[in-house]
Amino acid sequence: MDPIDIISVFTLPLLAFLLIEAATAARRQRDTVARLARLDRKMQLLLTHLGIVDPEQELAEVREHLRNGRTIHAVRAYRKATGEGLLEAKQAVDRMAGQP
Structure with a gap:
């Protein structure tokens, strides 16, 4: 087997794995930001309701x-x-x- 073929066999799956992980991390970050925004809205409602x-x-x-x-x-x-x-x-x- 040619050395370039060996590198390709390991590089392509690694690259695919890294791209999937990057997409997953970006999605988790968006989800976290959305959850924080919901919590902030709820906290503001509580503060307003309690007159704080x-x-x-x-x-x-x-x-x-x-x-x-x-x-x-x-x-x-x-x-x-x-x-x-x-x-x-x-x-x-x-x-x-x-x-x-």
Whole structure:
């Protein structure tokens, strides 16, 4: 048997296996993304039903103040969004300011 034929015998099934695995991985990733989206919708419905405000949405104003260099306004907005005290809000805003 020619060496090229031997390589072909092993290469073609390996290539087919890799293509099938890549397609399967892509499908699993799409399924996972869809499941996460459904879970997120359910979580949002629960939060809304219970009257709980998602702090991440409320903290967008805090991040905007930080981007504009208005730390005091950011602390004020953080306190309003979370109900935290002044010290806790200042520490949280300082931690947020240190993040990219």
